[in-house]
Amino acid sequence: MPSTPTTLGELFRSLGLTLTIRPVTDEEDAWGCTLTRPDGATYEVDSVTFFDVDPETGEEWAVEPSPSRVLSVLAGGDDVDDEDEDGEGADAGPEAEAAARAFLGDEAYTLLQELDAAGLE
Numbered sequence: 001m002p003s004t005p006t007t008l009g010e011l012f013r014s015l016g017l018t019l020t021i022r023p024v025t026d027e028e029d030a031w032g033c034t035l036t037r038p039d040g041a042t043y044e045v046d047s048v049t050f051f052d053v054d055p056e057t058g059e060e061w062a063v064e065p066s067p068s069r070v071l072s073v074l075a076g077g078d079d080v081d082d083e084d085e086d087g088e089g090a091d092a093g094p095e096a097e098a099a100a101r102a103f104l105g106d107e108a109y110t111l112l113q114e115l116d117a118a119g120l121e
Helices: 006-016 067-075 093-104 106-117
Strands: 017-025 029-034 042-048 050-055 062-063 081-083 090-091
Touching: 006 067, 017 090, 029 067, 042 067, 067 093, 067 106, 090 106, 093 106
Parallel strands: none
Antiparallel strands: 017 029, 029 042, 050 062, 081 090
């Protein structure tokens, strides 16, 4: 990375990533997301739902994925749940973090975590 990105959007662009989204048919307001690197490697997010919140009322509504929101999912490996065949959730954090780190590289993943923690979309 020639100059250090200062937002998640800048990080997305500096890595040359593309984002493909598709609705998940059996889950309301859920999206499947595919990040693709310039070399063709991909990272899949099977199902995710994003929300915006009105700061005055606390009302929330579902929104479409954006590059910065999807990168934020990669940064939040500890918050990732994996459903088994019974629909029970299990912590998938360590595996998700390892996969995201392998996809982005150590330097970009570390920067991703810093930008996400600071809320720099």
